[in-house]
Amino acid sequence: MKTRYLIAALTTVGALGVTSCHKDKKQAEEGPAKIDVAEAFTDSVVLHKTYPGYLTSSTVATVVAQVDGRLLRQRYESGKYVTKGQPLFDLDPTLYKDAVERAEASLASALSTRDYAKSHYEAVKKAFQSEAVSKMEVLSAESSLATAEADIKDCRAALHTARTNLGYCTITAPVSGYITECKYDVGNYINGSGAPVEMATIYDNDTFSANFEIEDSQYEKMAGRTSGIGSPLYSDIPLQFREPLLHKYTATLSYEAPAVGTNTGTILLKGRVKNIDNELKSGMYVTVSLPYGVDPDAILIRDASIGTDQLGKYVYVVNDSNKIVYTPIEVGEVYRDSLRIVNKGLKAGDKYVTKALLTVREGEEVQPVITK
Numbered sequence: 001m002k003t004r005y006l007i008a009a010l011t012t013v014g015a016l017g018v019t020s021c022h023k024d025k026k027q028a029e030e031g032p033a034k035i036d037v038a039e040a041f042t043d044s045v046v047l048h049k050t051y052p053g054y055l056t057s058s059t060v061a062t063v064v065a066q067v068d069g070r071l072l073r074q075r076y077e078s079g080k081y082v083t084k085g086q087p088l089f090d091l092d093p094t095l096y097k098d099a100v101e102r103a104e105a106s107l108a109s110a111l112s113t114r115d116y117a118k119s120h121y122e123a124v125k126k127a128f129q130s131e132a133v134s135k136m137e138v139l140s141a142e143s144s145l146a147t148a149e150a151d152i153k154d155c156r157a158a159l160h161t162a163r164t165n166l167g168y169c170t171i172t173a174p175v176s177g178y179i180t181e182c183k184y185d186v187g188n189y190i191n192g193s194g195a196p197v198e199m200a201t202i203y204d205n206d207t208f209s210a211n212f213e214i215e216d217s218q219y220e221k222m223a224g225r226t227s228g229i230g231s232p233l234y235s236d237i238p239l240q241f242r243e244p245l246l247h248k249y250t251a252t253l254s255y256e257a258p259a260v261g262t263n264t265g266t267i268l269l270k271g272r273v274k275n276i277d278n279e280l281k282s283g284m285y286v287t288v289s290l291p292y293g294v295d296p297d298a299i300l301i302r303d304a305s306i307g308t309d310q311l312g313k314y315v316y317v318v319n320d321s322n323k324i325v326y327t328p329i330e331v332g333e334v335y336r337d338s339l340r341i342v343n344k345g346l347k348a349g350d351k352y353v354t355k356a357l358l359t360v361r362e363g364e365e366v367q368p369v370i371t372k
Contacts, residue, residue, distance in 0.1 A: 035366040037318050037351040038302060040342065045298035045335055046233065048289040050240075053212030055273065057282040059204035061175045063088060065192035067096065067168040071184055078181035082202065086173045089182070089199060091190060093169035100166050103159035110155045114148035121145045168192075177204035178278075203282050208273040210239060210251045212288045213266035219256075221292055237271055238289040247276045251288065289333075298332075299347065303340040305354045306331065315346070316353040316360055324353070324364045 069091030076088050121141040127133040173179070180201045184190065190197050214222075234253035241249075251271025260267050271288070273280065306329070307314050317327045329345030346352070351368055353360055360366065 032322065032365045032367040034369050035318070035353055035360060036355045036371045037368040038305070038354050038371055040299050040301050040346045040348055040350045040352065042297045042348045043300055043335075044294060044296045045300070045341060046291050047293045047295055048238070048291055048333055049214075049218065051212040051214055051288045051290055053210050053286050053288045055208045055210055055280055055282055055284045055286055057177070057203040057205055058207040058209060058272075059175055059177065059202075060282070061173075061177070061202045061204075062198050063171060063174065063179070063200045063202060064196035064198055065089070065091065065168070065171060065190045066196050067091060067165050068189070068191050068193045069093070069095070069169060070189050071186050074182055074186060076179060079178065082173045082176065082179050084173055084176045087170050088173055088179070089171040091169040091171070091192075093166055096162065096166040096169055099162040100159065103155065103162040107152065107155035107159050110148065110151040114145070114152055117141070117145040117148040171199065173202060175202055175204055177202040177206075179203075205275050205278055205280065205282070208275055208280055208282070209254075210237075210271045210273050210286055210288055211268065212270075212286075212290075213261075213264065213268050214290065216260045216265050216267060218290075218292060219260075219267050222290075233291045234271075237291065239273065240287040240289070242285060245279055247279060249273055249276075249280070295341075298335070299342040300335060300339045301342055301346065301352055302354055303334055303338055305352055305357070306340060307357055316357065317346070318351040318353065318366060318368045322365055322368060324360050324362055324366060326362045327352075 071089060072092055073090040074088070075090070076082055076086070082088065121138075121144070124133055124138050124141040128135065128138045180203075182200050183198060190199075236250040237253060239249045239251055251273045253269060254272045255268075255270040257268040269290075301315065305315055307316075311328060313331050314326060314328050317325045319325050327345055330343045332341030332343050334340055351370070354371060
């Protein structure tokens with residue numbers, strides 16, 4: 001049995017040797033293998049540095065209750081869009097309707113008293129001209145009229161307050177936006193007169209602010225190379241999210257903090273982001289690719305042509321003798337989605353392998369085919 005296995009093994013090895021010989025012979029007859037290559041080239045590239053950040057809505061408004069009363073009704077659907085002035089909640093208005101009626105009655109009484117005081121004052125003045133009354137009586141009637149006028153102002157102010165409080169029983173949206181669920185269930189008693197009670201929050205998701213912090217040294221580089229946040233360089237800052245979204249987003253730098261944080265050595269920057277189809281949400285984490293300068297002669301190659309091993313990044317270069325050379329490189333950022341900046345290891349015009357990276361080997365002679 002062992003003899004059979006040995007013979008079979010020898011037969012297999014022999015067959016492989018014959019196949020390999022045929023393959024080498026075929027390659028020798030056909031010449032070097034054709035390999036797709038491209039040439040490294042230069043271009044003017046805007047340089048970026050990435051920073052972690054987060055989004056906040058341009059406007060966040062808290063919906064509050066400002067009077068006391070039992071919550072009778074919620075008029076909106078949680079999470080939906082509401083418009084400014086839209087009724088959201090109804091509180092029991094009974095006490096405040098009564099207060100309005102009392103204030104109206106007090107005002108009517110004050111008006112009546114004022115009318116009487118005015119008539120009395122006019123009568124006393126005429127009587128004084130015929131010396132039928134004393135000067136003191138005239139002054140007393142004048143004082144009564146002034147008091148009645150003041151009472152009317154007080155009553156009108158009280159009526160205004162009563163009507164305002166009655167209006168607070170219907171809680172409306174202070175701004176337009178997407179609203180959270182209510183913090184209280186219908187039937188709960190709300191004590192809003194002592195201090196406003198937060199009922200819900202509205203987020204205006206039309207425009208966001210991308211907030212991030214950069215080192216003060218990096219800010220100095222920006223300030224030295226550009227005209228600041230008004231520079232066109234900062235009008236389309238690329239943004240990336242943890243997971244790819246349906247739309248691509250950029251920010252326009254709109255704010256820089258007036259001071260550097262002494263504890264962190266960083267400065268806060270903000271950029272405006274236009275939301276598309278309500279895809280973005282406040283609080284989302286974002287990576288900001290902040291431009292900080294321009295390299296007019298950046299070396300560029302195809303990003304897909306770069307390999308990675310234990311030593312780092314590399315490409316296979318085809319030298320002047322059409323032989324493969326393993327070439328370590330140092331890379332920068334991605335440019336236009338498919339290209340990569342090479343900081344060290346290549347020069348413009350170098351030919352590098354674009355395909356079949358796993359089939360070529362160091363020192364192999366090839367027939368390069370330049371592709372665009």
